[in-house]
Amino acid sequence: MRTQVAIIGGGPAGLLLSQLLLKRGIDTVVLERRTKDYVLARIRAGVLETGFAGLMREAGVGARMDKEGIKHDGARIAHPQGQFRIDFKKLTGDHVIVYGQSEVTRDLYDAREAAGGETLFECAGVTPRDLDGEQPFLTFLHGGKMNRLDADFIIGCDGFHGPSRQAIPEAARREFEKTYPFGWLGILSETPPIDDELIYAGSERGFALCSMRHEKLSRYYIQCPLSDSPEDWDDDDFWAELKRRLPEEVAETLVTGPSVEKSIAPLRSFVCEPMRWGRLFLCGDAAHIVPPTGAKGLNTAASDVHYMYHALVRHYEDGDSAGLDQYSAQALARIWKTQRFSWWMTNMLHRFPDQSEFDLRVQQAELAFLEENEAARRALAESYVGLPY
C-alpha cells in the first residue's frame, strides 16, 4: 500500500488532520489500534476553543457542532470564601463551545466514511521505519497478516502510549514531565447540569468541577487520591462529596441521579521535544499531556493539527518545506504556554498532600487577586478561550 500521508491513530487529532487534507486532495490512510466502537465510547473532554471549532468547519464537519454545541461566554470559580465569574465575552470577545469529544469523533468518522477515506481498524504492532530516509514506511499486523504502508510522511496521532514517540531515538529526544499526587474521579449522569456554565471549585476538601455535555447530561469530577478506584465510590458517596466541595447555595440546587459512567484519571504534565524526527511528526497526546484543569488536552491537539495541516499543504501545493521545518518549534511554542496555564490552574485549585500553611495562604491570595483584578481575569480568559495559533 502507498499513500501520501500515513496517520497513526484514529482519534480526533488523526481524523481531523486526515479530513482537512482530504479537502485539499492530499491522500491519507489512518491506522487505528482499536475498533471504531471502542474509540467512540471513550468519554473525554467537552470544551472546544473557537480555533478548534474553526478547523472543524474548515474540514466540512462543523454542522452538528454548530447546531448542538452550547456556546459558553463565561465560567465560574468557587472557593471557600465565595464564588466569582470569568466573563470570557467581556474580557476577550470570544467564547468556548461545549460539545463532547466523542461527538467530535463521531462527526469526523461520518465525514471520512462519506468521503471514502481509508481507515484500518485493529492494527497491531504498528512500527514506523526508515524515518530518517526519503521513503519512510509502516509495518503492522492487520487482517491476520503483516502489511506495509509506504508514505511521504508519517504523522503520529497515536496518543501518549502509542509507538510514534518511541520511534524517535532516545538520544534525539528530551522528555519533560510532572506528575501530580492525585487523580480526578469523573461521572456522567443523565441529569440537568447544576448551572448553565462550568464551575471550577477549589475547596478545603479538594477540587471539584461541574461540567456538562448538554441540558440533560452532566459531567462532574472530584479530586481523589491516586490509590482510589471507581469501585470505591458508589453514586451516593460521590454526590455527597461533590456537594461538600461546592458553595452551599450552589450545592442545594444539585440534581443527582444514577451515574452512567465512572472513571478515574491521573493528572500529568508532559512534553516531548522535538515533535519531528526526519519524516515523522507528532501531534497531540503523542507529544504532550496536560492536566485537565483548563480543558486544554483536545484543544492543544487541534493546534498541532492546524500547524501540521498548513505545513503539509504548503509542501504539496507550493513545493515549500519551510512549514515542515518550522513545525516542531512552532507547535512547541504554543504548547508550553498551554502547559503553563494548565499547571497554574491545577496548582491554584487543588489540595496537595504536602501543602504547608504558607502554601495555602498563597493559594487563597491567588484566588482573591483573580477575583479583584480584571487584568488577571483577562489573562485567565485569554488562555481559556484559546491562545492564537
Ligand code: PHB
Ligand atoms: C469535561 O467536561 O469533561 C471537562 C470540562 C472542563 C475541564 C475538564 C473536563 O477543565
